[in-house]
Amino acid sequence: MTPSKEWMIFFNDRFNEKYKVGVEQFLNYAFKKTSEENNIRCPCVKCNNTDYGSREVVEMHLNVNGIMPNYTTWYHHGERLGESSSDDEESEGSDCDEILRDLYPNMDGFYRSGSEIGSSNENKHGEEPNDEAKKFYRLLKDSEQPTYPGCDTSKLSVLVKLLHIKSIGRWSNESFDMLLQLLKQILPIGSNLPESYYDSKKIIKDLGLSYQKIDACKNDCMLYWKEEDKSNMCKICGASRWKENSHNEETKVRKNGKKLAVKTLRYFPLKPRLQRLFMSKKTASFMRWHHEKRVDDGLMRHPADSMAWKSFDDLHKDFSIEPRNVRLGLASDGFQPFTHSKKSYSIWPVILIPYNLPPWMCMKESNFILSSLIPGPEGPGDAIDVYLQPLIEELKEFIWEFVWLEYQR
Template sequence: MASDRSWISRSRYNESRYLTVEYKNGVDDFIKFACENLRGGSDGLIRCPCGNCKNKHYKNPIAVKLDLYRYGIMQWYTIWTAHGEKMPEENIGTSTRNVGDGDVDMYYDADDMLRDIGEANRYCEKMDDEPNPAAKEFYKMLHSASEPIYPSNVNYTTFEFVNELLHFKNKHNCSNNGFDELLKLIGSVLPDNHKLPQTYYAVKNMLKGLNLGYEKIDACENDCMLFYMENSEKTRCDICNESRYKEPKDLNKKKISRKVLRYFPLTLRLQRLFMAGKTAKCMRWHHDRNVVEGELSHPADGDEWKQFDHRFPKFSKEIRNVRLGLFKRDSKCETRPFH
């Protein structure tokens, strides 16, 4: 930290209940720092670290300054990582604060990811290669989801508001029909030109571009086998002979599986990690880190990783390739390459 941040932890009022000169100067330093470190595509907006917004919302610098005067700055926010400042090496990975307390700069939220990808999209538009169909679908979702939930709203984008509602649905175990009614109720009090989807089905379609869904695979009720690939057409388990489906009450209705495995494909999720600047940097940290001889700062310093590099030299040359640790039944761990 280049400047003195002690003003953050002190009272912003003097004995006469006026803002202190120290606090005002500190706020001015913060606004100057945040504006100098604006990222491309931010449209001049910066995160507001006041006690009310807690870095969740983007506002223009004047509005941020007024909020900091009114609500004060978050007293733990002494390293301005959400505004372009780099975390000191000794502090990386040591934070134990609760995300629920507003510590959004200690994790990478969806809005940051969308902004990063928006910048990458503008860069790709200058290149000759066309984005693949999956990327086009994602950028389409990105464009619509980055708009305010209704014009003039500075607190929520469509994506952010829908994400909050999905969190509410999951937290309170809300049924799909109940969620539909909630969407319609909220939509009825929003301005006519709002962007909020009216059904849960529409919400799922809006987020489809993220490619973060799952596949359903029927499984044996006793966990003997999966009805998958060459076994996908079988109706009974090869091991215990249990039926794949429940006894039907109506032969004309669709069969219901006794047990279903939900499989989350890994490839698309790994691709998403490289689509956001901050997480992409973490994925490459094994290569970009500062190596201190005799100290273990990453598994790459260990003999197993070095042996892996020697065994798969072609794979090791590409620093973006991902390595997975697979646990065997004898409790020994072996690392495998993953393209």
């Protein structure tokens, strides 16, 4: 088991006690795991794991120069892929509590352990709780409800981990349903896990992990949203919005009676995802890195070092003076989502990269922000601007909010 790596984030504050303790733990681990008895590779920012040194030399280098911030897997010092970390154990029981505190900072401590979740706020103050409060109470109830009687792990924690495994393992919805049904049979009577993927999604939805479905013209002419939300035909090319049966030309219908659209855009609202970056104590300080921590020594390490970034700052001084203002990069490309398919198909994800973060974080896949999933079977080509309308609309809202805040100052 590797020691905690939390100390590595303090490489710019090497007088911090956590950093010094972390260096000691790293050295103990490295000399225990590697075959070299007297010397190990030095992972400081100057040696870059190319030079060897004794424990005293490596310790001095780490304290003076700082450790390489992107060296998060210590493969030169004995760490193996899949090896557990003490960080995992420390966060296992508190992850869901942290998520709730980040999402609802003003409600921290409400109806915590030992309280009656069912007796909600309106009983004490005579007021009906708003939608945000209702979501909080539902999540709080699930976070305090054990998976089964006597279990130490909460229903919400287990469900989040199961859905994470489903995503990483690329399980189908049907296979996830089968797993939940099997767990229902294995676990003791009184298990609180949902019985289907659909029920699981309804619980997780309150965490803000949801998206909007917006139907699109099959010829990429327009989106059926806003004033066109109820339209059945494209106002540009006249194509039908709905899938039709090839035999009798009747509109295809789901089991629940809803019509099937030919194309559907999945849009992930940007605002709650940006808010979460600032609400989480693990990422909030890093959102000012480009302004407060970047070293301007003429070397190109980050987009903030580029001439384009500096020119933008000169042109928009009101925007650049506030380090919390968000800088985003946009990327999109198509790929074949189906491994074995006779027909060619290309789905286009639109990805946003938060450039406020330091270089070792902003280009990590876990920090990419999925904005949209543009459906196939062919790429949108020049019509990609049609599918970017919801994102552009939301970005315009941000601009007006920024202008309004500046005006209020």
